[in-house]
Amino acid sequence: MLKPGELLGLRQRLRNIARRHDLTTVIVCAFDQRTRMLPFIFADTRMAPAGVRAVGAALLDSGFNKTRIVLQQWNRNFRPSQMRLDGRIPDIFMVSSMQIHSDECEALIRDAGRIDPVHRPLIIAGGPKTIYEPWDVFSADPLDPWGADVAVTGEEYVLLSLLEVLLSIRAGDESLRTTFMRARNSGMLDGIPGLVYARTDREGVAEELVDTGIQRLLGDLDELPHPVLGYQLLEPPSRKATLGPQPLPASRIRRYSPIGSLVLTLGCKFACPYCPIPAYNQRQYRVKSGQRVAAEMARLQREYGLRHFFGADDNFFNHEQRTLEILETLSRAEMDGAPIRKKVRWATEVTVHDTLKLREHLALARHAGIRALWLGVEDMTAALIKKGQSVDKTTEAFRLLQEHGICPMPMMMHHDTQPLLTRGPKPYGLLNQARLLRRAGAISLQVLMITPATGSKLYAEAFTSGLAYESVAGRRVELYMFDANYVIASRHPQPWRKQLNIMAAYLYFYNPLRFLLALVRPKSKLYLADALMQLAGMWGLAQTIRRTLGWAVRLMRGNIKRKSQVPASRIPMRSADGAAASHALPGTPQSGYVQSSVKSPAASRAD
Ligand code: B12
Numbered sequence: 001m002l003k004p005g006e007l008l009g010l011r012q013r014l015r016n017i018a019r020r021h022d023l024t025t026v027i028v029c030a031f032d033q034r035t036r037m038l039p040f041i042f043a044d045t046r047m048a049p050a051g052v053r054a055v056g057a058a059l060l061d062s063g064f065n066k067t068r069i070v071l072q073q074w075n076r077n078f079r080p081s082q083m084r085l086d087g088r089i090p091d092i093f094m095v096s097s098m099q100i101h102s103d104e105c106e107a108l109i110r111d112a113g114r115i116d117p118v119h120r121p122l123i124i125a126g127g128p129k130t131i132y133e134p135w136d137v138f139s140a141d142p143l144d145p146w147g148a149d150v151a152v153t154g155e156e157y158v159l160l161s162l163l164e165v166l167l168s169i170r171a172g173d174e175s176l177r178t179t180f181m182r183a184r185n186s187g188m189l190d191g192i193p194g195l196v197y198a199r200t201d202r203e204g205v206a207e208e209l210v211d212t213g214i215q216r217l218l219g220d221l222d223e224l225p226h227p228v229l230g231y232q233l234l235e236p237p238s239r240k241a242t243l244g245p246q247p248l249p250a251s252r253i254r255r256y257s258p259i260g261s262l263v264l265t266l267g268c269k270f271a272c273p274y275c276p277i278p279a280y281n282q283r284q285y286r287v288k289s290g291q292r293v294a295a296e297m298a299r300l301q302r303e304y305g306l307r308h309f310f311g312a313d314d315n316f317f318n319h320e321q322r323t324l325e326i327l328e329t330l331s332r333a334e335m336d337g338a339p340i341r342k343k344v345r346w347a348t349e350v351t352v353h354d355t356l357k358l359r360e361h362l363a364l365a366r367h368a369g370i371r372a373l374w375l376g377v378e379d380m381t382a383a384l385i386k387k388g389q390s391v392d393k394t395t396e397a398f399r400l401l402q403e404h405g406i407c408p409m410p411m412m413m414h415h416d417t418q419p420l421l422t423r424g425p426k427p428y429g430l431l432n433q434a435r436l437l438r439r440a441g442a443i444s445l446q447v448l449m450i451t452p453a454t455g456s457k458l459y460a461e462a463f464t465s466g467l468a469y470e471s472v473a474g475r476r477v478e479l480y481m482f483d484a485n486y487v488i489a490s491r492h493p494q495p496w497r498k499q500l501n502i503m504a505a506y507l508y509f510y511n512p513l514r515f516l517l518a519l520v521r522p523k524s525k526l527y528l529a530d531a532l533m534q535l536a537g538m539w540g541l542a543q544t545i546r547r548t549l550g551w552a553v554r555l556m557r558g559n560i561k562r563k564s565q566v567p568a569s570r571i572p573m574r575s576a577d578g579a580a581a582s583h584a585l586p587g588t589p590q591s592g593y594v595q596s597s598v599k600s601p602a603a604s605r606a607d
């Protein structure tokens with residue numbers, strides 16, 4: 001972990017340096033439109049993502065105010081090769097990507113690479129994909145070299161440390177990419193854990209990747225820059241390839257991003273083997289104080305009129321004492337003379353286990369402004385994974401939430417051994433469980449097929465054991481299909497059934513009849529929430545069917561080829577001191593060791 005105050009100190013030091021460097025930066029959130037379907041059909045575009053906003057906020061707070069955030073969700077024609085900010089090609093170009101948006105991430109980096117080398121910005125990749133698979137932003141094909149200059153496998157602190165090192169040696173108004181290459185070649189980056197950079201030949205072909213290790217995590221999330229900053233940098237939605245003259249004005253932020261995602265806590269005490277969250281957080285649980293959360297919500301409400309928030313929590317109820325601290329503070333907090341809960345509503349993710357543990361405090365949760373909670377129900381009968389859930393416990397948690405005016409939103413996982421419908425006392429079937437959840441008060445439903453998630457314990461084995469598909473009926477499995485809406489890893493003899501089961505469960509849940517019922521006998525105490533979720537669900541289902549029905553047909557045709565190798569880096573990797581690279585997956589070739597002689601300022605300070 002970072003020492004308390006380390007991030008604050010770094011931000012302050014950068015503010016002093018920033019004045020001498022007139023840097024311009026563009027950060028893009030990669031988004032593949034093919035992923036638009038259930039379960040998150042509107043949340044994906046109507047909530048400006050917190051990751052790119054956090055990176056932008058860190059830069060702005062450190063004194064780099066010529067920064068713009070582009071969301072591919074809103075600007076699908078944006079081309080980095082044509083971007084100009086403050087009348088010039090930016091000094092830094094960054095891309096943030098989830099695993100499923102990797103194709104767009106690559107296209108953006110390739111396009112930025114078309115800028116002539118003299119003016120080419122320093123290209124930095126980061127985000128949920130890069131954190132686990134940094135090698136994928138470097139081409140492994142010598143005949144087709146493209147790539148980022150550096151991948152950040154961490155959070156704000158890593159990026160700001162990199163900038164501090166670069167600006168400490170930048171000569172005059174030398175291009176930042178040139179500075180980067182000097183720093184890289186002299187080993188100055190090796191003391192910043194959380195980077196992966198390529199050593200290239202004269203033609204720019206990556207010969208090896210150097211991994212500087214696992215990032216150190218920020219423990220006290222109150223040290224983060226204020227989220228209000230990131231919103232000031234958003235590029236207005238447009239069909240243009242270029243950037244507009246001004247960012248989105250404050251008065252229009254709520255129109256395009258009515259839900260504000262906020263980091264409140266990070267981490268989860270469970271260790272589900274299919275989930276990357278425990279490893280990402282290095283088994284730590286990190287929180288903001290209640291006071292800080294209240295101040296953030298109040299300021300975002302005041303400045304942008306935001307009334308609805310979504311916590312970027314992995315499990316908000318994870319730690320009773322810390323959860324209660326936030327809830328109690330929010331329930332007492334006031335804004336313009338009125339309780340803050342009258343001005344804002346929010347939702348987040350929790351587990352069934354912890355909801356029951358906090359049953360005495362659900363009234364407080366409602367009082368603190370919570371109106372909906374997403375719960376990982378997975379398979380209610382625990383046939384897939386046991387994390388303390390059961391049919392009785394789940395229905396009880398749902399009933400309690402509903403009684404307290406909080407909408408319970410189930411997230412289910414379908415798997416090979418789960419049938420569509422079963423008879424008998426135990427509700428094993430997918431439809432049986434969807435029915436139970438609806439009766440228990442669910443107004444939305446998420447059904448995903450269990451799929452290998454990068455960074456999880458089961459990831460490598462899913463490939464080496466032949467569970468994951470390479471292609472089906474001649475069509476290759478692409479990265480955008482790893483969103484768990486497609487059956488791409490299964491041992492079921494008729495996997496098309498799994499694909500159709502998911503559609504059937506959604507159709508059972510979202511349909512015109514249920515919409516009419518929701519109007520007259522709503523499940524939620526919130527006015528029209530049930531009916532509106534039905535409308536959104538039906539629209540999302542139409543997209544899900546449109547996108548996945550063809551895949552179901554291919555699955556029926558058969559000819560399934562399976563993967564046998566882990567999708568590891570094909571470029572040799574090593575750590576800065578020559579040992580195995582921290583981020584390498586099994587099967588990664590290891591490169592030889594070249595001793596770096598110069599230490600970075602960060603490393604010297606650590607000494
Ligand atoms: C909120 C959320 C959503 C919201 C997103 C709404 C929105 N537009 O913001 C909704 C509900 C729509 C959603 C949907 C999905 N999600 Co989601 N989601 C989350 C969640 C819980 C929080 C995201 C967040 O805001 N985090 C807070 C920010 C600050 O963190 P961050 O994005 O990681 O950014 C930090 C670092 O990564 C880094 N960073 C980020 N970008 C960059 C760029 C550069 C250049 C640098 C240097 C650093 C950097 O710095 C940031 C600050 O610390 C995360 C889990 C988590 N706790 O992060 C999952 C998560 C992002 N989701 C995930 C998944 C799989 C999905 C879905 C595919 C699920 C599904 N099957 O439908 C869909 C995809 C929908 C789509 N079409 O894109 C995965 C992604 C896995 C991966 N490796 O790519 C995550 C990580 C959860 C997990 N399983 O681990 N999700």
Ligand code: SF4
Pocket residue numbers: 268269270271272275276277278314315351376387
């Ligand atoms: S409870 Fe949820 S967040 Fe926690 S490890 Fe399991 S799947 Fe991941």
